[in-house]
Amino acid sequence: MSPDVLATSDIVVVGAGLSGLCTAFELRRRGFDVTVVEQRFPAFGASGRNPGCLWVQTRRSGVELAIARAAKAKYAEYVGELGDVFEYRRLGGLFFFENEEQGRVLQDYVRDRRADGVEIELQSVKRATKHAPMLPATAIGAVYCAEDAQIDTQRFIGALSAAVIRSGVRLYENTAVLSVIRQGNRVEGVRTVRGDIRASGVVWATGAWTLNLTAEGIVLPVTTARMGQVVTQPVDQRPSAILHGPRGVANCSALTDLVSYEPSVFAHPHARPGQGAARLDYDDCLAQNRSGSLVIGAGIDGYGSLNPHISVASTAAMISTTLERYPDHAHLGVTGLWAGLTSDTPDHLPVVDRLDTAHVNAGHSWGVASAPVAGQVLAELIAGEQSQFATALKADRPSLEAARYR
Numbered sequence: 236m237s238p239d240v241l242a243t244s245d246i247v248v249v250g251a252g253l254s255g256l257c258t259a260f261e262l263r264r265r266g267f268d269v270t271v272v273e274q275r276f277p278a279f280g281a282s283g284r285n286p287g288c289l290w291v292q293t294r295r296s297g298v299e300l301a302i303a304r305a306a307k308a309k310y311a312e313y314v315g316e317l318g319d320v321f322e323y324r325r326l327g328g329l330f331f332f333e334n335e336e337q338g339r340v341l342q343d344y345v346r347d348r349r350a351d352g353v354e355i356e357l358q359s360v361k362r363a364t365k366h367a368p369m370l371p372a373t374a375i376g377a378v379y380c381a382e383d384a385q386i387d388t389q390r391f392i393g394a395l396s397a398a399v400i401r402s403g404v405r406l407y408e409n410t411a412v413l414s415v416i417r418q419g420n421r422v423e424g425v426r427t428v429r430g431d432i433r434a435s436g437v438v439w440a441t442g443a444w445t446l447n448l449t450a451e452g453i454v455l456p457v458t459t460a461r462m463g464q465v466v467t468q469p470v471d472q473r474p475s476a477i478l479h480g481p482r483g484v485a486n487c488s489a490l491t492d493l494v495s496y497e498p499s500v501f502a503h504p505h506a507r508p509g510q511g512a513a514r515l516d517y518d519d520c521l522a523q524n525r526s527g528s529l530v531i532g533a534g535i536d537g538y539g540s541l542n543p544h545i546s547v548a549s550t551a552a553m554i555s556t557t558l559e560r561y562p563d564h565a566h567l568g569v570t571g572l573w574a575g576l577t578s579d580t581p582d583h584l585p586v587v588d589r590l591d592t593a594h595v596n597a598g599h600s601w602g603v604a605s606a607p608v609a610g611q612v613l614a615e616l617i618a619g620e621q622s623q624f625a626t627a628l629k630a631d632r633p634s635l636e637a638a639r640y641r
Contacts, residue, residue: 241430242405244270246617248438249412249425252282253388253603254585254596255440256395257610259404265618269404270432272425274411278392280442281462281575282602286522286530287388288477289604292328292380295488296351298584298627302608305623307384309607313391317398321391322525327476328383329358329367331374336500337481341378343495348380355380366476369523371560374480385477387525388603407432415451415593422592436617437593443541443576445597453590455630457578457598461537462518463545464530465553466571470564472527482556483517485535486601488583505552514538515548519556528570531557537576545574577602582635587612587628595630 244267248259251273259269273279289310294303310323332338341357348355356379363377364370370377400406407429416424416431424433439448443459482503484490490501503517516535524530534549550572558565579600580586586598587609596613599605608624615622626632 239430241407241427241432242270243433244268244405245434246270246436246438247272247425247432247434248440250440250442250444251277251396251406251408252280252440252442253278253392253606254442254599254609255438256392256399257607258438258440258596258613259399260395261610261614262617263399263402263404265614267617269399270434271399271404271406272410272412272427272432273406273408274444276408277396277406278389281577282392282442282606283389284464284573284575285388285462285603286464286477286520286524287386287391287603288328288520288522289384289386290328290477290479290601291382291384291604292330292348292353292355292378293479293487293489294601294604295492298624299488300351300353302624303604304382305608306604307382309611310384310386313395313607317394320394322385322387324385324474326385326474327366327379327381328479329363329370329377329379329476330479331363331370331377332481333373333375335375338376340490340493340495340497340500343493344490345378347493348489353380354382367478368473369470369475369521369529370478371480373560379476383477385522386603390525420592438596438613439593440596442597442599443578445578445595446541448595451591451593453593453595455586455595455597456581456635457586458580459537459539459541459576459578460535461540461543461545461549461574462532462577463534463549463553464532464573465550465557465569466524466573467529467531467564467567468570469527470529470567472523475523478521480519480521483519485516485518503552503556505548505555507548511538512536512540515552517552529564529567541576543574543576545572580635584634585609585628586630586635587616587625588630589616590630
């Protein structure tokens, strides 16, 4: 091998987050020789800085809901292949409400979800507390969905990284990609800070850094944002459903699509409309990690930026919500302020396609539920197999084109 060549393989996957590692795993299962290259370390971005919530109930009818359900089945497969090492918890999810107006909209939400066959019901606080002992005292009722689940994303990525390496995949950390290598109209690999990786196929699974692909002639309607969570010291740990509250529903397509949905009814008091740095949104989630720590959030800001540092305003929104709901926890120490850069598309589905002689797997705003399926779809495309979701995730799909002009 030439001193300037770091590795050769069939496929090089750029990015070792959820989507990149799931793609590498699926490709290796199909017999491809795979190299993964990562600018920092696995799960450096948003993949490793989230509570691991796999929401099924909040996914809109059609492709979104089908992908989320398929992801649950994929995680069950991963348990069989990797072992029960990433705490796959199928305890359901609670969407609670704090006033009657929110409750009326969530009644419509339950009817809509049931029409799609989702296992969901409206519950009293007493019944809901049996599913989630950490349900806040501000809740006056809740919607329970038995289909929601949770994983420990850091453990999952750790286990998946180890599995792909055992299978023969080469994984290079702290190795930034400088450019693609072209021969005429063909892409023949990537140039990195440590040398060239020669490959007949390139997969861009670069998350928020997909914005940088414009330098390679790949322009996608992907937007970025920074999503933050507050992590506390452990509290008494009891098995609990994941929680979603009404003070921010940025990633709840099934709710926001309803005719009866009114943004002001589900707004966080600290949220700010606007563009770019001025805008602050909220996605009102709460979960416990394996140690019993509360993971509270998520503040969403920094639109269009690749600045990974959580803002003071976003932190204040999360802290104020926590203090109001859990005054008895005011003494808890804050052990982490997580911030991860996320990406999204106008129709909230990822792009999984072949573009400019390379492949992309990007735009995962709900990546815990979408990444395992997207990785399988891309491997199916590369292998020439039939794929259930390939058409729905193409870059030129009608829903994406229509959403650009809404």
